[in-house]
Amino acid sequence: MTPAPAATDPATTPASAASSASTARKPVLDWRVRFAALSLIWGFSFLLIKVGTDGFAPLQVTLGRMVCGSAVLAAALAVRREPLPRGGRTWAHLAVAAFFLNALPFSLFAYAELHIPSSLAGICNATSPLWGMLLSFVALREDRPTRRRVAGLGLGFAGVLIVLGAWQGFSGQDPLGTALALLASASYAVGWLYVRRTLAGSPHSHLSMTGAQLLLGTAQLAVVTGLFTSAPGGYPAGPVLAVLALGALGTGFAVLVQYGLVAEVGPTTAQMVTYFIPVIATAAGVALLGEELTWNTPVGAAVVLAGAALSRSRPHGAGGAGAGRG
Numbered sequence: 001m002t003p004a005p006a007a008t009d010p011a012t013t014p015a016s017a018a019s020s021a022s023t024a025r026k027p028v029l030d031w032r033v034r035f036a037a038l039s040l041i042w043g044f045s046f047l048l049i050k051v052g053t054d055g056f057a058p059l060q061v062t063l064g065r066m067v068c069g070s071a072v073l074a075a076a077l078a079v080r081r082e083p084l085p086r087g088g089r090t091w092a093h094l095a096v097a098a099f100f101l102n103a104l105p106f107s108l109f110a111y112a113e114l115h116i117p118s119s120l121a122g123i124c125n126a127t128s129p130l131w132g133m134l135l136s137f138v139a140l141r142e143d144r145p146t147r148r149r150v151a152g153l154g155l156g157f158a159g160v161l162i163v164l165g166a167w168q169g170f171s172g173q174d175p176l177g178t179a180l181a182l183l184a185s186a187s188y189a190v191g192w193l194y195v196r197r198t199l200a201g202s203p204h205s206h207l208s209m210t211g212a213q214l215l216l217g218t219a220q221l222a223v224v225t226g227l228f229t230s231a232p233g234g235y236p237a238g239p240v241l242a243v244l245a246l247g248a249l250g251t252g253f254a255v256l257v258q259y260g261l262v263a264e265v266g267p268t269t270a271q272m273v274t275y276f277i278p279v280i281a282t283a284a285g286v287a288l289l290g291e292e293l294t295w296n297t298p299v300g301a302a303v304v305l306a307g308a309a310l311s312r313s314r315p316h317g318a319g320g321a322g323a324g325r326g
Contacts, residue, residue: 043280
């Protein structure tokens with residue numbers, strides 16, 4: 001996930017266009033093993049959010065994951081002796097990126113899972129490439145709609161309607177929770193577009209940029225959480241462990257794995273993790289949380305993923321893939 005999910009895309013953090021020359025040493029584990037681990041971590045993130053909200057307010061879950069994720073990246077920065085980026089302009093852009101790529105979507109997913117199953121949240125997350133493509137058509141002159149991409153967008157959003165049971169009047173899903181999850185996915189797309197316009201080609205390392213972004217997102221959430229929530233009544237073991245795992249693994253460690261994959265096998269292959277996340281999220285929700293699964297959920301999810309793949313593909317003979325979505 002997000003980091004994306006969340007962030008399931010190199011553009012989730014502003015250093016997607018930064019140099020990857022720091023991977024001179026051969027990784028201990030084969031990239032396929034790390035790819036599978038990343039898919040599992042992000043796929044299980046939605047289950048962890050659901051468990052976390054059983055004991056804490058959604059904003060508290062989000063703040064906890066950001067604190068833990070920032071701690072992991074701060075430790076990595078210390079080990080590699082890399083400084084945080086400099087310049088007020090860079091930090092201002094990073095603050096906006098942190099809001100749209102971390103603070104807002106993480107919070108929206110946490111609120112959404114008060115109303116919808118974790119499996120549905122994972123499927124909604126898979127619409128991020130569709131939102132990104134739609135926004136790029138509007139905001140980026142170099143991205144022009146083609147028949148293939150328009151068909152992919154139409155197919156993807158048709159898949160969303162199938163998941164939601166549109167022919168039943170959307171009676172099978174909670175409209176508020178679904179809207180929040182889709183808005184979270186759209187927020188990632190807004191953030192990626194902003195990063196592409198303002199921070200692409202930054203001379204700073206991806207690690208320092210990502211670390212700064214998470215620190216800023218943590219500060220934003222600390223203020224909001226302090227204003228709108230009260231102290232937890234207790235600290236039950238299950239939700240506490242879920243938040244710790246969500247932050248340390250899904251928001252911190254996963255980012256390091258992701259950029260290692262991008263550097264080794266390229267962004268196109270690394271981004272394929274997007275298509276495994278909803279499958280794992282659905283399987284985890286059904287198997288471990290007992291969430292109900294009707295026929296239209298997996299069918300609709302498959303259509304969403306097919307649309308996302310089609311909207312991101314290029315006709316044979318076109319130029320190489322870019323380094324991020326939208």
